[in-house]
Amino acid sequence: MSALTAHATATASDVWKVRGRRAIVNRLATVAMYVAFLLAVIPLGAVIWYTVGRGLARFGYRFLTHSMAGVGPLDAGGGIYHAILGTVEQVFLASVISVPLGLLVAIYLNEYGGKGLATTVRLLVDVMTGIPSIVAGLFVLAFWVIGLHQGFSGLAAAISLAILMLPVVTRSAEEMLKLVPNTFREAAYALGIPKWRVIVSIVIPAASTGITTGIMLAVARVTGETAPLLMTAFGSNFIHADPLKGPQESLPLYVFAQAGNAFKVNIDRAWAAAMTLILIVVLLYAVARLLTRRDALNRR
DSSP, X not given: OHHHHHHHHHHHHHHHHHXXXXXXXXXXXXXXXXXXHHHHHHHHXXXXXXXXXXXXXXXXXXXXXXXXXTOOTTOSOOOSHHHHHHHHHHHHHHHHHHHHHHHHHHHIIIIIOOHHHHHHHHHHXXXXXXXXXXXXXXXHIIXXXXXXXXXXXXXXXXXXXXXXXXXXXXXXXXXXXXXXXXXXXXXXXXXXXXXXXXXXXXXXXXXXXXXXXXXXXXXXHHXXXXXXXXXXXXXXXXXXXXXXXXXXXXXXXXXXXXXXXXXXXXXXXXXXXXXXXXXXXXXXXXXXXXXXXXXXXXXX
């Protein structure tokens, strides 16, 4: 009995040692996770805090509702209405071009594509993901603006932004479609539902939250792009509501132009425009999250 008791005591001691070691490792991993989170959030928070602090000095109703038409280099007036209008139109057109095309490519890769062609398409999409934004601008400049003699316009800017959005939308949508269980598809096929109807009515709604998040990430990426717009939209100090013809301003171009001047009034305008750009991205993302949450609650 003494030997059995000693063995049981030793076994219990080993168990407690293992549990203690696991608890220590778990605690260290938790601390490391929080430290990494803080290291990632602190720079982001500092950028937002500094931008908002500098931008509030110029931000206001008049700044949002006026353009730079007739404003001199040292004048205190002027605003970003024309830049906001250009950004909204260009990003909207880019989304209209890239989102349907990206979703169709993702559906093909996940639902229809074979090994050969699908692998090639994925490779091309991955390559496009790493393309510098200025390359997209140069392509549109050479092909659309100069080659087809279409000139600078908001549409040219939207095409260059769509090139940057397309791979992000495609890859994110494909990954979300992969997460939809195959049992959903098999159950629908067993009921005799055509494949296209299964994709439209079951697969896409089940992955809609993730797809929307991917689309918003793509929108957030291109909203602040400057290099392709320099060669496609060109910029303008006047309100130009037609994105199909003529140079058009945008918020990134406005920030770039104002920050390039040495006068304090220009620097203040640049900070206020940068803050406005951040607010627009946050607003779009918040609206998208609310819509996807409402859809999820309705499906429940």
